[in-house]
Amino acid sequence: MSTNAPPQTPSTPIRAIPSTLLSRTAPTIPPASRQYEPLVKAVLRHRQYKIFLHSGLFGWLLVTAWRIWSGGDGEIWLLPVRPSTLAYTVVTFGVGALPIVVLRKSHLSAAPTPSPSPSRTLGSAFQRRSTFHALFTYLASSLSIAALHILITSAYDATADPHSRLSLFVKSRKHPYYLNGHLIYLVLSQAFIAFACLVRNVLLDRFAVRWGPALAGKEKLESFSLARIVTVALTAILYSLATTVVYLVAFAFARSAVLPALYQLPLVPRLLRPFTAHFLRGQWTPLLLARHWSLVRRAFYLALTTVGLWEFVESSFDAIAAEPVAVAGHTADPGLTLVSGITSSDLYLKHFAYAELRDFASAESPEASTRRTALFGDQKHTPNMWVALARESLLTLGRDYQLFLRRGQPAPPPAAPAPASKSGTPLPASAKATPLLRTSVFKPAQSSPLRTALDTLASDGPLATAVASTAEAGASHIPELFRSVMPSAPPSASPAAVAKKAEENVAALVEGTKSRWREALRARVPGLVAEAWGHAHAWWTRPRVHRVAEASLPNRHVDALAVEVLCRLTCASLKEDAYGVVQRDIPKIIEALLSFLTALEDYQAELNAKYALPPPDVLATLPAKDVAEKETLAMEAARASEVCGVVTDAIKEGIVQVVRTFGDKLAAFKFPLRVAKKLQGFVDYN
Structure with missing residues (x-):
């Protein structure tokens, strides 16, 4: 039998033994953009339709009032249901309510604008592009409402005054391009109303959500109720x-x-005279008010309806x-959705x-207990x-805690790193670098006698250098008293320094001119x-x-909600x-909450010590102006304390709940000394 025969191949192939012990990585919590946000946005879209419905009803009431005021003489009770009234209602909603809802939705902010004074608020608002978008929206809406009002008036008021049929030009054969003053007054009135409403919304910080009792769960605000309609009506009037x-x-x-x-002005009259020359003639301006009182009344009614529609839409949106x-x-795992x-x-x-997680944490039903057990x-x-x-939650509280310590100021930029050597290790301070020779190491070439004589007489030659050094040596022996009158060459300044000095001079000149004008105006x-004016300027700034x-x-x-969620x-x-x-x-958790509470209480104590009213006997001796100022502060x-509150x-409520729930079991935990002292006060209180 030969020993070199090939080995026999087994009939059954060899394979690895299967095993169910596989190393599978647990999935992470899904992001909010995939798990939670689509559900909330669907609910908000449904609520947006509710705003549309309420705004449409309010616009229908306004159009009906327009039709009645414009001369609905017969069958007034049929005006609200006529097809023309319904068509004008749809157009009024499209030009008056819909742009405001879209504007508020696109520029909605969850946090207020950090501006301490009205001037800073308005100034920072007009530095943002969103404010100009809002201004354009208000202007377009107000002018569209004015055009709709003119259309309704010209179509259904045949017995109205001539100015009611507002046209672009006056009816004059001699001057066919004279602009209609009534139309200009009405259009400018609507533009002024749009700008005034925008300024009011900016000063009230209307684009920020007004979190209040609705978010706290204490009451539910109704967007369409009799009280809201009365409030909107009074505000609009x-x-x-x-x-x-x-x-x-x-x-x-x-x-x-x-x-x-x-x-x-030169050349300007040639452009204005064909259109506005008739405005220079006529009666004195205050007397024109009596002659055109019906136009003023019409403009006021149009402004009232515009502001009323906008105010109702915005108040409904706020609620x-x-x-x-x-x-x-409505999800399979509520805890996972909320986290x-x-x-x-x-x-x-x-x-x-x-807000929903707080309700999840405080619910007392068996189903809620089971869901919390699954979360833990x-x-x-x-x-x-x-x-x-x-x-x-702790990261959210920590960021806002640091922001509170900075009193709302942005975080300082990080410090620049220390320079390091190319090798990555800094040089020791005691090491001194070897000086580098900057001179030529080769023997200089011999120059001609004529070249040597010219170099000697040059401005930087040996002769000039010797004379300068001799003069400096002689000047060093002059007494200090006489040395101050010696002429000295001015140091050469860089172009940047010269430009900066010129800017400072111009700024000083402008500021001096302003101060002189201010003093002259104040004297007159x-x-x-x-x-x-001083009171108004102080209030504004x-x-x-x-x-x-x-x-x-x-x-x-959101900080208060996070605290409630953690404690519950x-x-x-x-x-x-x-x-x-x-x-x-x-x-x-307790250390983070008590640190935040200590900072808040220190700030409130600082406010009380700085702005507290003096005793009544001291107030009686102060001037009325100082008393009013102290009362205002x-x-x-007090309002600042409410903000911190x-x-x-x-x-405080959350820590009290934790202390009452755990009681003596809190002794099993270790806290820093300052936290333990603060926590001991809550334990002693309970």
Whole structure:
């Protein structure tokens, strides 16, 4: 038998033994953009249709009032249901309500504008592009409403005054291009109303969501109710009346002073005379008010309807935008949906997630207890749901805590790193570098006698250098008293220094001119007018104490919700956390909350010490102006304390709940000394 025979191949192939012990990585918590945000946006879209319905009903009432006021003589009770009325209602909604809703939705902000004074608020607003978008929207809407009003008037008011049929030019054969003053007055009135409403919304910070009782769950705001309609009506009447009076004064000044001044400029009269020459003639401007009172009344009614429609739409949007949203109950895992929601980058949607998570943490039904137990014992995700929730909540509170310590100011830029050598290790301070020789190491070539003589007589030659050194040596022996009168050459300045000096001189010249004009104007203005102007300027530019507090705590409502969520889930974990996942994070949670509370209480103590009213006997000795100023500051300090109280009350209530729930079991945890002293006060109180 040969030993070199090939080995036999087995009939059954060899393969690895299968095993079910596979290393599978646990999935992470899905992002909010995929898990939570689509559900909330669907609910918000449905609520948007509710705003459309309410705005359409309000616009229908306005169009019906227009038709009746424009001369609906017979069968008035049929006017609301006529096809023409319904068609005008649709157009009114399209040009008056729909643009405002789209504007508010696109520029919605969850945090207020951090500006301490009205001047800073308005100045910062007009530095953003969104403000100009809003101005264009308001102008387009107001002018469209004016065009619709003119169309209704010309179509259904055959017996109206001639100015009611507003055309672009007056009916004159001699001057066919004279502009119709009534149309100009009405159009400018609507433009002024649009600008005034925008300024009002900016000063009220209307584009920021007004989180309040609706978010706290204490009451539900209704967007369409009798009280809201009455409030909108009163606001529209008062604001329209005020803006109409201001517009009358501005229009009279423009006709009496601005237009004649334009005719004094070169080349401008040639452009204006064919269209506006008739405005220079006629009666005195105040007398024209009596002759054209019907036009003023019409403009006021148009402004009233415009402001009323906008105010109703915006008030409805304010109420619905802040109403809580509950979507987690319709999902398979509500806890996972809410934990995913609080990680959203959109602060507006994050508010809704925390508000629903607070209700999830405080519900007392057996189903809610089961859901919380599943959240605490989650092992399907990495990190698990409680770790993700606690980490995101503490990060949110930590960022806002640091912002509060900076009083709303942005974080300072990071310090520049120290320069290092190319090898990566810095040079020691004691090491000295070897000096580098900058001279030539070769023997210089011999020059001609003529070249040597010319170099000697040159300005930088040996002869000039010797003379200069001799002069300096002689000047060193001159006494200091006489050395000050010696002529000295001015140092050569760089072009950048010269340009900077010129800018400073021009700025000083402009500032000096302004101050001289200001002093001359102040000398000619009566005392009462100057005093009123001083009060108005101080009101316009003075920083408000409560606005500084609002800028320091812009996200105070979401901070309060995060505190409530952490404390309520911590209390629920005593019975529902079977693995003790929450207990290891209790010291970290309490330390973060008490640190935030200490900073808030220190700020409130600072406000009370700085702006508290003096005793009544001291107030009696002060002038009335100082008393009014101190009362104003004390009221603003009280409002600032209310701003801080949103987070302060939530932290105090949450710590009290934790202390009452755990009791003596808190002794098992270790806290820093300052945190332990603060926590001991809550333990002694309970």
